[in-house]
Amino acid sequence: MPEAPFGVLAVYPTAQALLDAIPGIKARGFSNLEAYTPFPVHGLEEALGLKKSRLGTLVFIMAALGAVSAFLFEWWTSVVDYPLVIGGKPLNSWQAFVPVMFEVTVLFATFTAGLAMLFLFNKLPFFGSPILGSKAIRRTTKDRFGLLIMPVEGVLDVEAASAALLETGGSEVEVLAAPDSTPPGLGWWFKTLSGITAACVVTGFGTAWAIKIYPTIPPMVHMEVQPRLDAQKADSFFADGHGMQLPPVGTVARGYMPLLAKSPEEAGKELINPLPVTPAVLQKGRDLFNYHCAVCHDRLGTGKPWLTSAYTAKPANLQASTYRKVPDGYIYYVISEGKGAMPSYAADLSANDRWAIVDYVRALQRSQHAKPEDVQ
Numbered sequence: 001m002p003e004a005p006f007g008v009l010a011v012y013p014t015a016q017a018l019l020d021a022i023p024g025i026k027a028r029g030f031s032n033l034e035a036y037t038p039f040p041v042h043g044l045e046e047a048l049g050l051k052k053s054r055l056g057t058l059v060f061i062m063a064a065l066g067a068v069s070a071f072l073f074e075w076w077t078s079v080v081d082y083p084l085v086i087g088g089k090p091l092n093s094w095q096a097f098v099p100v101m102f103e104v105t106v107l108f109a110t111f112t113a114g115l116a117m118l119f120l121f122n123k124l125p126f127f128g129s130p131i132l133g134s135k136a137i138r139r140t141t142k143d144r145f146g147l148l149i150m151p152v153e154g155v156l157d158v159e160a161a162s163a164a165l166l167e168t169g170g171s172e173v174e175v176l177a178a179p180d181s182t183p184p185g186l187g188w189w190f191k192t193l194s195g196i197t198a199a200c201v202v203t204g205f206g207t208a209w210a211i212k213i214y215p216t217i218p219p220m221v222h223m224e225v226q227p228r229l230d231a232q233k234a235d236s237f238f239a240d241g242h243g244m245q246l247p248p249v250g251t252v253a254r255g256y257m258p259l260l261a262k263s264p265e266e267a268g269k270e271l272i273n274p275l276p277v278t279p280a281v282l283q284k285g286r287d288l289f290n291y292h293c294a295v296c297h298d299r300l301g302t303g304k305p306w307l308t309s310a311y312t313a314k315p316a317n318l319q320a321s322t323y324r325k326v327p328d329g330y331i332y333y334v335i336s337e338g339k340g341a342m343p344s345y346a347a348d349l350s351a352n353d354r355w356a357i358v359d360y361v362r363a364l365q366r367s368q369h370a371k372p373e374d375v376q
């Protein structure tokens, strides 16, 4: 049996003539039809009985996958792999992920649409349809409406099909030979791959030449050459000629509350201990006290240093009634600013750490001067 042709093609003068012809052709037993029209014709898909393309579903699935993978990737980098607090915002600030999620969604969707269309539905590398070689193609892109009857399960009665087309008002009947369906040989692959390689090499060297060797237009030059102050350089912008300036008066670093009081007494009046007395705070205060303070003030705060007699300063006895009576802010000030031979701990201990030590000093004092109520 000779191989069935690609199909039998005829043209109709109007869109309506084409629509009217289809039922007649179907009635004659031809069901594998394809139409070629210069513009979309309403009702044609239903008349031909074409199924809705699966491309939309595929694109939707891949787009959703794109959105989810972009979110997971961003979430993982900013919460798990490289957590950086930016502007005091929570690590999982999903709002910031949206632009990238949108981009990746579009990327996945367009690539799926393009590649699935080419390779899945249009069956690349089958480049051309025999319809492109037909006489009718010139007219169907202009003012004629083509109808193609294709074989069903590889069988097509060419004469009956031609008759059906003529009887329903078609003209210029053509029989289109089946395309050469042999898969591309080694030569085709060689030519294709060497073509792609050559294109990559040429664009690669071309880009390198344009950017590195002959940079007439340096990339991103507006970031390199811009009005700005370099921290360690002289600059004429400010009167003192320094690029690096002190922050404006009154600037406070994030999370840092400057100590404005001028003396322990003033601090005692003004500052309120922000930390609640909880087991966790006391635990922390004890660890920090034993680490930083006990060497001079002893673990109980009695002021007996563990140091040799070479250490002549007299650390205060924190159990003395003076220090039991001073307000929390007073002790906080001494830890922050130091006193006499006692150094400042502002650089080693955060404000909260210092307050935790204050709470622990209070607990120490109470432990040595417990009232009967305390042990009930």
Ligand code: HEC
Residues within 6 Å of the ligand: 264, 289, 292, 293, 294, 295, 296, 297, 313, 314, 315, 316, 318, 323, 331, 334, 335, 339, 340, 341, 342, 343, 345, 357, 361
């Ligand atoms: C290097 C030894 C040393 C360390 C460590 C040390 N202090 Fe002192 N501390 C002193 C000395 C000495 C004084 C007495 C200073 C003075 O009166 O001139 C003092 C005084 C004090 C006073 C009384 C201040 C006043 O106004 O009379 C307090 C409260 C105090 N220290 C708390 C602490 C706390 C809390 C720590 C731990 C963060 C600590 N100190 C760590 C040596 C030390």
